[in-house]
Amino acid sequence: MFTTIDWVIIGIYLALAFTIGALMTKKASRGVTSYFIAGRSLPWWWLGTSMVATTFAADTPLAITGIVAKDGVSGNWFWWSWIFTFATITIFFARKWRATGVLTDVEFIELRYEGRNASYLRGFKAFYLSIIVNCFILGWVFRAMSKITTPFVDWEQILGTNLFREVYAFWPKFLIFDNFNNTLTVLVIFLIVVTYSSMGGIRGVILTDLFQFALAIGTALLFAILAVGHLGGLEGLFTKLEALYPGRAGDITSIWPKFDNVVFPFEVFLIFIGIQWWAQYYSDGSGYLAQRINAAKTPEDAEKGSLWFALANFALRTWPWIVVALVALVMFPIGDPTKYSALGEAVGADREMGYPMLMKLILPAGLLGLTFTSLMAAFMSTVDTHINWGASYLMNDIYSRFIRPNASRKEKVFASRGAVITIAITAILVASQITSIEQAWKFFISIGAGLGMPQLLRWIWWRANAWTEIAGMTVAFIASVTLHTLFSDVRTEYLLFWVVLASVSSSIAATLLTKPVSDKKLKLFIDRIYPFGFWRGLTSEHKAKNRMLKRTGMWLLTVISVMCCEFAIGYFILLEWEIAVVLLIVFIITFIALIKLMSSERMRVREEMKNR
Numbered sequence: 001m002f003t004t005i006d007w008v009i010i011g012i013y014l015a016l017a018f019t020i021g022a023l024m025t026k027k028a029s030r031g032v033t034s035y036f037i038a039g040r041s042l043p044w045w046w047l048g049t050s051m052v053a054t055t056f057a058a059d060t061p062l063a064i065t066g067i068v069a070k071d072g073v074s075g076n077w078f079w080w081s082w083i084f085t086f087a088t089i090t091i092f093f094a095r096k097w098r099a100t101g102v103l104t105d106v107e108f109i110e111l112r113y114e115g116r117n118a119s120y121l122r123g124f125k126a127f128y129l130s131i132i133v134n135c136f137i138l139g140w141v142f143r144a145m146s147k148i149t150t151p152f153v154d155w156e157q158i159l160g161t162n163l164f165r166e167v168y169a170f171w172p173k174f175l176i177f178d179n180f181n182n183t184l185t186v187l188v189i190f191l192i193v194v195t196y197s198s199m200g201g202i203r204g205v206i207l208t209d210l211f212q213f214a215l216a217i218g219t220a221l222l223f224a225i226l227a228v229g230h231l232g233g234l235e236g237l238f239t240k241l242e243a244l245y246p247g248r249a250g251d252i253t254s255i256w257p258k259f260d261n262v263v264f265p266f267e268v269f270l271i272f273i274g275i276q277w278w279a280q281y282y283s284d285g286s287g288y289l290a291q292r293i294n295a296a297k298t299p300e301d302a303e304k305g306s307l308w309f310a311l312a313n314f315a316l317r318t319w320p321w322i323v324v325a326l327v328a329l330v331m332f333p334i335g336d337p338t339k340y341s342a343l344g345e346a347v348g349a350d351r352e353m354g355y356p357m358l359m360k361l362i363l364p365a366g367l368l369g370l371t372f373t374s375l376m377a378a379f380m381s382t383v384d385t386h387i388n389w390g391a392s393y394l395m396n397d398i399y400s401r402f403i404r405p406n407a408s409r410k411e412k413v414f415a416s417r418g419a420v421i422t423i424a425i426t427a428i429l430v431a432s433q434i435t436s437i438e439q440a441w442k443f444f445i446s447i448g449a450g451l452g453m454p455q456l457l458r459w460i461w462w463r464a465n466a467w468t469e470i471a472g473m474t475v476a477f478i479a480s481v482t483l484h485t486l487f488s489d490v491r492t493e494y495l496l497f498w499v500v501l502a503s504v505s506s507s508i509a510a511t512l513l514t515k516p517v518s519d520k521k522l523k524l525f526i527d528r529i530y531p532f533g534f535w536r537g538l539t540s541e542h543k544a545k546n547r548m549l550k551r552t553g554m555w556l557l558t559v560i561s562v563m564c565c566e567f568a569i570g571y572f573i574l575l576e577w578e579i580a581v582v583l584l585i586v587f588i589i590t591f592i593a594l595i596k597l598m599s600s601e602r603m604r605v606r607e608e609m610k611n612r
Helices: 004-023 032-040 043-056 059-071 073-080 084-100 106-112 115-149 155-159 159-169 180-230 233-244 250-251 268-276 288-294 299-316 317-333 339-348 351-362 367-403 409-431 436-459 465-486 492-511 519-529 539-575 575-609
Strands: none
Touching: 004 180, 032 106, 032 288, 032 367, 043 180, 043 250, 043 288, 043 299, 043 367, 059 115, 059 317, 059 351, 073 084, 073 106, 073 288, 073 317, 073 436, 073 575, 084 288, 084 519, 084 539, 106 115, 106 519, 115 180, 115 351, 115 367, 115 409, 115 436, 115 465, 155 159, 155 180, 180 233, 180 317, 180 351, 180 367, 233 250, 233 317, 250 268, 250 317, 268 492, 288 299, 288 367, 299 317, 299 575, 317 351, 317 539, 351 367, 367 409, 436 465, 436 492, 465 492, 492 539, 539 575
């Protein structure tokens, strides 16, 4: 349980978040552009840090703790493979998104396509992303926060037994996260999030993101250091792992999979690095990432912010969580997790609980409250981003587009705040139905897989049309629900392969069997975006292909640079100094080369744009 100093720290942060929302209310009320994308005024470091803070959700350290227990450190290739995704967004699409001038990524549909199919797709996709996809994400974030609060907050003690039981007697039983105690904790925090995010819009969200990022990174690092120190340092950790898991400790700590077809089959690794990363629903930066990118001051800020996000997301965030996950394997051994009584029993039933249980076991008063606050802040940062992002679809792509196109500025801001509350209520209902964070992650990737390839094609291939996305999205959803229902005991990665195969095939078939976008519409798109890829002579096709080839080289350099930085840190932690030093040197060389290439490419693009 928390001490007084822990409660004081938690209270200060909640008051700070609420105050920021209140202070940003006036600016947010200037219009929907200010409310949802901060008037396109953010510098690169601000938007990049905000993106990292948003992806640093309360669910992530818990999910990683579960992954390491199941598949070892190399199991994190499940999300390390997203390096390819974020490199793609940085190099190919960040500048392009900012150049579109759209408020939401869904609005982009009618910039790229035409006719009724485009308008229907825009409306449906706005609903699909804001309600189904967005609330699914919020659902597992709620579940994670519920797990985190389990060891620390006791509402029966706070309210008194009689009042607690009276409230519980009237509470709807379908609306419970794990148990009633956790539900109350999460909903109190959530109410504060909804209040300040509805008042301050995206500016209030991003300001809290900056503070949350520093707090979360700092406390995660300090927690990892104390957890390792509890076992006698890194050498003590690895010695104890070997003693508890003889013959397996090396596989558990290995960055690269051993492909023994038991812990981590080779086919799964191939799916991670060959399919999953481009099959994401945000393969081109769509979603809340596009919202942040569109808030950039300039296309250059959009590109730099995306690069900072890619680097910080993997190199800075990864290892504190993995270290704590390894400590959890020692403190709560698989097969004998009851070493610490009730704490161990909870971890034995759910390995994701290893993270909060270690917090309770290891951290002293004050630091426990600070670390809990960092996870609470991570929860709040993710939630406020997603309800603001989801509300932007309801406001811009449904209400303003189809219901009240001529609504006043004041009416639109009022409707925006109403949309935030709508998303919030829906998310609560979805969250109560999710049990495993990792499984929710993987099912979500599966249903979103139909959007990955179509969203890439629309930027680089003239032939893509609205049916490309409609077919992919529909088939992926049907295939995911069917396969996950019929083959629930099969690894989700194998199911993803078949979902992607079905959705991509359907997308290509639908594209070729339907009419292309008119030349007039394509020319308007090309004039605004100046794309690269395959554009059938409507612009200089040779130059478009050359631009794509150069960007592909920069993409490869980005992937190498980020991976070398991330794994250099990892090998230092594993005490493999020689490999770590080599990777660090390669990172420095490739990163400097990348920055120079990006600078020269920006200058070249400016010249070409002037001469068009």
